[in-house]
Amino acid sequence: MSFDIIAEPTVKSLRDARPRRGRGFSKEETSQAGLTVDEARRMGLIVDIKRKTVHPENVAALKQYMKDLEDLVASMAEETEPTKAKAAAPADDLGSLRAVNKTEVPLLVKAGIKTFEDLAYCDISKVAKKTGIDEDRITKMVKAALKKV
Numbered sequence: 001m002s003f004d005i006i007a008e009p010t011v012k013s014l015r016d017a018r019p020r021r022g023r024g025f026s027k028e029e030t031s032q033a034g035l036t037v038d039e040a041r042r043m044g045l046i047v048d049i050k051r052k053t054v055h056p057e058n059v060a061a062l063k064q065y066m067k068d069l070e071d072l073v074a075s076m077a078e079e080t081e082p083t084k085a086k087a088a089a090p091a092d093d094l095g096s097l098r099a100v101n102k103t104e105v106p107l108l109v110k111a112g113i114k115t116f117e118d119l120a121y122c123d124i125s126k127v128a129k130k131t132g133i134d135e136d137r138i139t140k141m142v143k144a145a146l147k148k149v
Contacts, residue, residue, distance in 0.1 A: 006044055007065035009058050011051070024048030025058055033062035043069065094119065099144035107131040108141075120145035 009029070011022035024046035027037055032054065037047050045062070093116065095105045111130035113119050119141055128135045 007061045009046075009048075009061070010055060011053065012055070022048065022051070022058075024051065025062060026051040026054060028052070028054045029058045029062060032059045033066065035062065035066070097141065097144045097148070099140045104131070104133060104137075104141075107133060116145045116148045120149045 007025075009022035009025045010019045012018065013020055025040065025048065027047065027049055030037055030040045030045075030047060035043075037049070040047050040062075043065075045065075094100050094108055094113070095102050097116075097119075100108070108114075108119065108127070108131060111127050113122055113127065122138075122142065124135055124138050124142060127133070127138050131138075
């Protein structure tokens with residue numbers, strides 16, 4: 001991916017036609033790249049509305065920037081999906097506590113306790129009512145969870 005930080009426009013010097021960094025992309029360059037001025041500005045690009053020239057390298061740079069941005073968003077979405085899959089994993093962590101039986105883990109998860117922190121700072125009487133587990137038993141679980149937190 002050639003995604004640096006941001007696409008930079010180039011313009012040609014009036015004296016000797018050497019390329020130099022421009023103040024912003026022209027309106028026509030953004031429209032040829034398939035963007036409106038507002039969309040380009042929301043993407044963090046600078047648009048110079050006074051500039052009238054159109055340089056093909058700027059249009060190509062804008063298109064490449066949009067492609068790189070889409071790839072970045074797609075890769076970030078892929079990275080967040082495994083963390084969603086890991087959301088079920090804390091229930092396995094609850095089962096790793098010696099004070100929690102494997103049969104009690106689904107009851108705790110159903111009551112909304114999925115992590116050690118949830119268990120350590122829960123209201124014991126409410127959890128006892130939701131799960132049907134004895135309050136003394138839940139107190140032991142809470143003490144074990146507090147040691148992990």
